[in-house]
Amino acid sequence: MSDLTSTKTIAIINSQAPFASAAGKEALDAALIFGSFEQATSLFFIADGVYQVIKAQDGALLELKDYLKTFSALPFYDIENIYVCQQSVIARGLTADSLLDNVQLLSSNDFSQRLHAHNVIYRF
Amino acid sequence: MSDLTSTKTIAIINSQAPFASAAGKEALDAALIFGSFEQATSLFFIADGVYQVIKAQDGALLELKDYLKTFSALPFYDIENIYVCQQSVIARGLTADSLLDNVQLLSSNDFSQRLHAHNVIYRF
Amino acid sequence: MHNTLALVVTTPPNSNLTTTAINLIKSALASGVEVIGVFFYQDGVLNAAKHLSIPSDEYQSLAHWQQLNHDHHIPLHLCITAAEKRGLSDEHGEHAQSTIAQSFTVSGLGELVELTSKAQRVVQL
Amino acid sequence: MHNTLALVVTTPPNSNLTTTAINLIKSALASGVEVIGVFFYQDGVLNAAKHLSIPSDEYQSLAHWQQLNHDHHIPLHLCITAAEKRGLSDEHGEHAQSTIAQSFTVSGLGELVELTSKAQRVVQL
């Protein structure tokens, strides 16, 4: 691949639950590639997307290969900004301590402000 | 095709708007086939499905072949029960006179009662 | 009492929804229910795609469908009109090759009417 | 000022959403915007299905995509991993034949990175 003409900040929004569609896995695949090309990439979880980052899920029970384990490895791909919408978490009866350790819970307004600060935003 | 072993009442529920997916067209195709095999078939429109039965739509503006015109021909296929959920219509800011002439507007409870009276129910 | 069940699959294969449909059929069989057929419609037709490529360590839905057909003689009916709208093809010949997997029967909506009429219960998944 | 645009198509072809995406590209061209490429991902990959069969009196999305590629040299990049998950195949040989339509380029996600980096604006449709 040729040298990239510019470096942009990329936001990947996850708005769907992990198992019933390919969206979560395909969003993560995209994020990892952007990260590996040294584009500053942040992950955002909102609405049912927050179900991707709750602890103690076990895809093996559904005969699924669990792509969710990759979330713990994201720092190795230089993806360190993982933002979760607090309002979505609360609306679903979840609590902060049910979430993975390396995510940041943000108020609606903070979540939105961070999102606005990115050059390109993809939603899955 | 062999003789059918039994005659059942079939309900086809439409819950999606007409243009953005194949659901409405494929639901109608199924209804017409059930009708042509003399299965007592009723059409139900609820939620965004009610957008399928509003007047003066013009798919041609979107370069679409307008399957919605078939709704007026349904009596020829012996499909005479076309039920529309009043609550869905009102929630969308639509009025009874924006609907096609040959549909019956039913209260939530009546809509539900009719639905329950069918042997097999498919949802699109 | 002899119970019969037909399944109408309208959801695509690259999701966990397919695994559930297949497991439901296996449970039905284990309970002594006769599954008289599966009809694939809407995005469900993609279940019949011959070239569907899923990593070997993931759930192989196609192989599971074929096994249900082979071991339990459950007919797998594919609505060809819905399939062709989604890029599948039943053509054969010099310049074309069917992209529909073995064990699936190319059908029309008439088969849905027949299954619906015959089965004691029909479930859409 | 020279404006450049890239499009990421994630919605399937058998809907009116595709017509809108194609019309948006045509409007961009008419406004003097350079469309540097289209990337097909998720269910959008079905846009590249060679056998996609749409009645002749309905909107022929595949022909429109190919025309955009032919007349305006807009690259049509297909994410092959996403495509294979949905039953498309790029294999050639005695027992297989590519099911990907002409004018589409088999690509990976690296191409999405490149388009994203190059274009002044990116829109997901």
Next chain:
Amino acid sequence: MLHIIRHSGFNSNALTLCLDTALAGDAILLMDDGCYNLTHPSLLAKCGKQTELKVYFVDLHAKARAIHTNQAAVSAIDMSAVITLIFQHENSITWS
């Protein structure tokens, strides 16, 4: 009637449509992502009302998603009980 819900009512109208359509004597079965509705306010409100509506969920599907419930009014079942439910009810609707 058996109502089968396979999607989250937070992102879609699947749960709302089901609850609007359900009559006394009906049963609701939460499968797949439908299990997320175990914490949905609309479902909890219905359960609290002691309506003649039975609510079941596939235990395995909830466990895989780390979704828990402490509602006495909902019953965890396995796939074989799902088959029983299907034949206990005259008809079914699958909401998505």
Next chain:
Amino acid sequence: MLHIIRHSGFNSNALTLCLDTALAGDAILLMDDGCYNLTHPSLLAKCGKQTELKVYFVDLHAKARAIHTNQAAVSAIDMSAVITLIFQHENSITWS
């Protein structure tokens, strides 16, 4: 930021997510089935509040669906104006 909405907010959470995320100075573009949101109470409430939020819809897409609006706060535009909007805003999100 430009928010592009292509689906009905009655069946899905597309509109809600957009409104929850929009900040002053943002624009909302209703395209395709997004035009159904022209009568959605949540959108009408926002328009009534005189927020610094601009709302546009693709005229042709609303006409084809027989969807009408008498809101002064929303603007009917054509596809060429959509292109202008895309370049007027730094970035965009497509909500579905």
